[in-house]
Amino acid sequence: MERADGVEGDGVVEPGAARHSDDELADALQAEVDRATAAIPIVAGPLAAADGAALSDAEVTAIVNADLRIHDTFGAIQHLQNVLQARATAAIPLVGEPADEVAEEAVEEEEEEVDDWVGPPTQLISFDDLPSRRRDDGPQPTYSAWVGAAVPQPVAPAPAQPEVSPPKFPTIALDTSPSAPEPPAPATAAPRVEPLGLVPEEYAPSDSQPVPLLPSALPVALSAPVVTHDLGPTAATPDHIDGDVADDADDVRSAPTPVASPRPPEDNAVLYGSGPVAPAAFVPETVDLEPTPxxxxxxxxxxxxxxxxxxxxxxxxxxxxxxxxxxxxxxxxxxxxxxxxxxxxxxxxxxxxxxxxxxxxxxxxxxxxxxxxxxxxxxxxxxxxxxxxxxxxxxxxxxxxxxxxxxxxxxxxxxxxxxxxxxxxxxxxxxxxxxxxxxxxxxxxxxxxxxxxxxxxxxxxxxxxxxxxxxxxxxxxxxxxxxxxxxxxxxxxxxxxxxxxxxxxxxxxxxxxxxxxxxxxxxxxxxxxxxxxxxxxxxxxxxxxxxxxxxxxxxxxxxxxxxxxxxxxxxxxxxxxxxxxxxxxxxxxxxxxxxxxxxxxxxxxxxxxxxxxxxxxxxxxxxxxxxxxxxxxxxxxxxxxxxxxxxxxxxxxxxxxxxxxxxxxxxxxxxxxxxxxxxxxxxxxxxxxxxxxxxxxxxxxxxxxxxxxxxxxxxxxxxxxxxxxxxxxxxxxxxxxxxxxxxxxxxxxxxxxxx
CATH class of the missing domain: 1.10.4160.10 (Hydantoin permease)
Structure with missing residues (x-):
């Protein structure tokens, strides 16, 4: 038997239980319904501005965990892919533009009040809630299997390792517990870069319009990064693709450059259509002393x-x-x-x-x-x-x-x-x-x-x-x-x-x-x-x-x-x-x-x-x-x-x-x-x-x-x-x-x- 004041039949009040009047409960329930029927907006923040390279490993972990708590696996994969590409891009500066200038270019900060009541299917995510610690503020986890985002399993952080270039990709410790989110950290200015190639232009961040969490076309869950081989300096090869290792993890781009197929030798048996066709009966044969085609x-x-x-x-x-x-x-x-x-x-x-x-x-x-x-x-x-x-x-x-x-x-x-x-x-x-x-x-x-x-x-x-x-x-x-x-x-x-x-x-x-x-x-x-x-x-x-x-x-x-x-x-x-x-x-x-x-x-x-x-x-x-x-x-x-x-x-x-x-x-x-x-x-x-x-x-x-x-x-x-x-x-x-x-x-x- 439950009483209206929140005390159960045995008279014991549960720890952390809140006492609300009927009007407060009704307002809360209505707000929850409104959230369930609305799109999932995301306020332009560090990741929305495609500044994945500026996020620390702990911040990336918090973003992915937040996606998983609202059962948005595709969103978690998309965010993680953006971070990986942003870090790969930041490791090698664009032609004619030093890396320091890219990192120092600032974007305006927006703040939004976060609701204390977080429901699992309708969580509103603000990147202001994430810790402001940068990736160089503490030990860095090693890169292992980030593909575990599809089936979240907790992974203990690895010991600290020195940072190298290109940077190591982090092991994401996925938090699947139903605990409340961390309190918001003070807002900090995040540098602004151009939107990544994996984010459509219509979802590029702006100062007044929120960016949807999910893209218009849901990406397929990837089992490994998309890599390409070093095809040499061609017009179709971006400048940020290096040529150190053919299957290097930092050589990530949306599609490989087409390669021309080799021409088969003339004496090889090649199928034309469905196979060889007998000569027509009433068309004079033109083959003379040369080999029959x-x-x-x-x-x-x-x-x-x-x-x-x-x-x-x-x-x-x-x-x-x-x-x-x-x-x-x-x-x-x-x-x-x-x-x-x-x-x-x-x-x-x-x-x-x-x-x-x-x-x-x-x-x-x-x-x-x-x-x-x-x-x-x-x-x-x-x-x-x-x-x-x-x-x-x-x-x-x-x-x-x-x-x-x-x-x-x-x-x-x-x-x-x-x-x-x-x-x-x-x-x-x-x-x-x-x-x-x-x-x-x-x-x-x-x-x-x-x-x-x-x-x-x-x-x-x-x-x-x-x-x-x-x-x-x-x-x-x-x-x-x-x-x-x-x-x-x-x-x-x-x-x-x-x-x-x-x-x-x-x-x-x-x-x-x-x-x-x-x-x-x-x-x-x-x-x-x-x-x-x-x-x-x-x-x-x-x-x-x-x-x-x-x-x-x-x-x-x-x-x-x-x-x-x-x-x-x-x-x-x-x-x-x-x-x-x-x-x-x-x-x-x-x-x-x-x-x-x-x-x-x-x-x-x-x-x-x-x-x-x-x-x-x-x-x-x-x-x-x-x-x-x-x-x-x-x-x-x-x-x-x-x-x-x-x-x-x-x-x-x-x-x-x-x-x-x-x-x-x-x-x-x-x-x-x-x-x-x-x-x-x-x-x-x-x-x-x-x-x-x-x-x-x-x-x-x-x-x-x-x-x-x-x-x-x-x-x-x-x-x-x-x-x-x-x-x-x-x-x-x-x-x-x-x-x-x-x-x-x-x-x-x-x-x-x-x-």
């Missing part, structure tokens, strides 16, 4: 499979299988020869793919590192002749297949008109796709791969009833030398025909994609279709030897004689035409780069047009003069395969020695990492080609001089080992050994110079 290298390793699959999936490969059977091979020998030939194709195709991925440049540009910038003209001319020949063969096969099918099905009385139409359509479509470049080539190859795979499956399913396994297996084995002949034929038809074009379709691979995966995908894409079709052609020929000659000379005519359904000629024509167009696209596309690499700098697009026109002329000549596929396969290709095998061996041997990527600029201009001539490799290219041609033979009269080394050894070039065309493998082996023996130091010098 990084932001266009969007291809995955698996893309190489269908880039090659469509080009090597022609049903003409069935005729190659029939040719192997005519050599006398049994079915099992035929399969072994095909498998060995496809396996050998992994070497030039796989390593050429890796070179294209490393450099982003065409094959015959990368070859300059092996033969020299000028010495590479010889293998480049060889590559151009090879591509023109195979392009003409592909074009001739397209026209011949269309003419033969039209006559067999009664669509035309003669083969001339269908052949001419097929030649025009094939060269026109293939040339247009190659002209636009990789963007359209990659998309067309994907469509043709799917269509070719479906049509091949349909063709095998429609003709499978003509397969006689028991009869095919009954064919006896031939001499082992015939297996070598078959393997060389398949190797020439698959690996060497495309060896000098392998890097062109690998230039757009992602730099971080796996090189080994790219090699495997490319070689499987180029090798699986020929293996299946050549084997199936040999199986059909062994099942019905009467069809062997027809399939070897005219595969399409041979299929027609199998008594196919009435609907089948259209899929058969599409299967032949689409695969040949796909192969011709790759040939013309690669030929344009080869022509530019030879020195005829017309630009990729117009070089493609020139190569396409040359292939068209050669294709028409073949269509007018040749009617037997067997002659084409066993004649000129073997002669071209020998020097191509020698080049592939030397190029592949150096690729196996290299451990670093190529130096792009030196592949395009002289005076760089790669010399103009590499005489050892050039000499061995000629030597390996001469030796290889001495161990091959050809049924063509104008190539009767081949096999001259067989004749010197007393062997018949057209029988036994003489008919094996082992010279192709000899040229390849000599080329592989050459860099291993004489090219290690040269390759290491190139790599050191390019590092």
């Amino acid at each position: 990084l932001d266009r290298r969007a291809g995955h390793a698996s893309r190489l499979f269908w880039l090659w699959f469509a080009g090597t999936s022609s049903l003409i490969s069935v005729g190659v299988g029939a040719t192997l059977f005519l050599l006398g091979l049994s079915l099992r020998q035929l399969l072994v020869a095909t498998l060995v030939g496809v396996a050998l194709s992994f070497l030039p195709l796989g390593l050429g793919t890796l070179a294209g991925k490393w450099s982003g440049q065409p094959t015959m540009v990368v070859s300059r590192a092996t033969f020299g910038l000028r010495g590479n003209a010889l293998p480049t001319a060889l590559a151009l002749v090879t591509k023109l020949f195979w392009g003409a063969v592909l074009l001739w096969l397209s026209g011949s297949a269309a003419g033969s099918l039209a006559v067999s099905e009664g669509w035309s009385h003669g083969a001339a008109i269908p052949t001419a139409i097929a030649l025009i359509v094939t060269i026109g479509v293939a040339g247009a796709v190659a002209f636009f470049g990789y963007g359209l080539v990659s998309r067309v190859q994907l469509v043709l791969t799917i269509a070719s795979a479906v049509l091949i499956a349909v063709t095998i399913a429609a003709t499978w009833r003509h397969v006689d396994m028991s009869r095919a297996l009954a064919v006896p084995d031939a001499l082992w030398t015939h297996v070598v002949t078959g393997a060389v034929l398949v190797f020439s038809y698959v690996g060497l025909a495309w060896a000098m074009s392998s890097a062109e379709v690998a230039r757009y691979q992602r730099r971080r994609s796996s090189g080994a995966a790219g090699m495997l995908w490319a070689t499987f894409g180029a090798g699986v279709p020929p293996f299946v079709l050549v084997s199936y052609g040999g199986l059909l020929a062994a099942s019905d030897p009467r069809l062997a000659d027809e399939l070897a000379s005219d595969p399409v005519g041979g299929f027609v004689q199998l008594g196919l359904p009435a609907w089948f000629p259209v899929p058969l024509l599409l299967a032949v035409a689409l695969s040949l167009i796909s192969a011709l696209v790759l040939t013309i596309y690669s030929g344009g780069f080869t022509l530019d690499a030879l020195g005829v700098r017309l630009g990729r697009r117009w070089s493609t047009v020139v190569v396409g026109a040359a292939i068209a002329v050669a294709g028409v000549v073949l269509a007018l003069t040749v009617s037997d596929l067997d002659v084409v396969i066993r004649g000129i290709p073997t002669a071209l395969s020998v020097p191509v095998a020698a080049w592939a061996g030397i190029f592949a041997g150096e690729m196996m020695l290299r451990t670093r990527r190529f130096h792009h600029a030196s592949l395009l201009t002289g005076g760089g990492v790669y010399p103009d001539w590499r005489w050892t490799n050039l000499t061995m290219l000629v030597v390996a080609s001469a030796i290889g041609l001495g161990f091959v033979s050809s049924p063509l009269p104008w190539l009767a001089w081949e096999g001259y080394l067989f004749r010197l050894l007393g062997a018949d070039p057209h029988a036994g080992i003489g008919a094996s065309n082992v010279g192709v493998l000899l040229a390849l082996g000599i080329g592989l050994v050459t860099p291993m023996v004489s090219g290690v130091r040269a390759v290491r010098r190139q790599e050191r110079a390019a590092a």
Whole structure:
């Protein structure tokens, strides 16, 4: 029970209890409510005038404790931050203004009466209440962890230490007891300085307007002072920022000076937007011999499979299988020869793919590192002749297949008109796709791969009833030398025909994609279709030897004689035409780069047009003069395969020695990492080609001089080992050994110079 006079039920008066009348209590309560609903003003005093440097540690402690008693943690942090910055500023005078003048500049003093009744949530703070003792009037606390203001804990004052410059920051002993504030000290004049950068201008002190305790935007509680590194004398660095220690506590300012980001090297992988973007389909490709831009290298390793699959999936490969059977091979020998030939194709195709991925440049540009910038003209001319020949063969096969099918099905009385139409359509479509470049080539190859795979499956399913396994297996084995002949034929038809074009379709691979995966995908894409079709052609020929000659000379005519359904000629024509167009696209596309690499700098697009026109002329000549596929396969290709095998061996041997990527600029201009001539490799290219041609033979009269080394050894070039065309493998082996023996130091010098 409480009495009105302040005495409780037991009659004992509490110490310090005040006796008030009802009116006095009501007035006090009303005043308290008024204070609770009003803003928290602060009379301009020492800290309000931003003179934190003039306050002693005890005064700073009292200010912070007063803030904490009214639960104003942000205010305590703000006051403490102002003091720290003011002391840091005072430690180093401004330019042209001595420190003594700053300290002696006085400001007017204002006084305000302090209410004796201090309520915790509405405390009115006057800096006149603080002790007037200066920081040099007594011992100074040491600087420890001032961040404890967020969670106040009492800290005992440290022993006195001598004052140094810049001054030590004090350890604030936070008083959280509910005791009454200290009595006000006599007012003293405080020096006036400019407002600190952390206090907005609208809150700068004045003689008549109180400064709010809290700023307009509450600061975030800091765990440590904001420091900056010494960036040197710049226009953006204030004069008061010293350069003694990079993370000195007195180097405090509101924001660091921006520093320019370093420019990354040109060969670094940089993401543009969301990543590399594939070239547009109907925008002509402008990249020529220079490396493919990084932001266009969007291809995955698996893309190489269908880039090659469509080009090597022609049903003409069935005729190659029939040719192997005519050599006398049994079915099992035929399969072994095909498998060995496809396996050998992994070497030039796989390593050429890796070179294209490393450099982003065409094959015959990368070859300059092996033969020299000028010495590479010889293998480049060889590559151009090879591509023109195979392009003409592909074009001739397209026209011949269309003419033969039209006559067999009664669509035309003669083969001339269908052949001419097929030649025009094939060269026109293939040339247009190659002209636009990789963007359209990659998309067309994907469509043709799917269509070719479906049509091949349909063709095998429609003709499978003509397969006689028991009869095919009954064919006896031939001499082992015939297996070598078959393997060389398949190797020439698959690996060497495309060896000098392998890097062109690998230039757009992602730099971080796996090189080994790219090699495997490319070689499987180029090798699986020929293996299946050549084997199936040999199986059909062994099942019905009467069809062997027809399939070897005219595969399409041979299929027609199998008594196919009435609907089948259209899929058969599409299967032949689409695969040949796909192969011709790759040939013309690669030929344009080869022509530019030879020195005829017309630009990729117009070089493609020139190569396409040359292939068209050669294709028409073949269509007018040749009617037997067997002659084409066993004649000129073997002669071209020998020097191509020698080049592939030397190029592949150096690729196996290299451990670093190529130096792009030196592949395009002289005076760089790669010399103009590499005489050892050039000499061995000629030597390996001469030796290889001495161990091959050809049924063509104008190539009767081949096999001259067989004749010197007393062997018949057209029988036994003489008919094996082992010279192709000899040229390849000599080329592989050459860099291993004489090219290690040269390759290491190139790599050191390019590092």
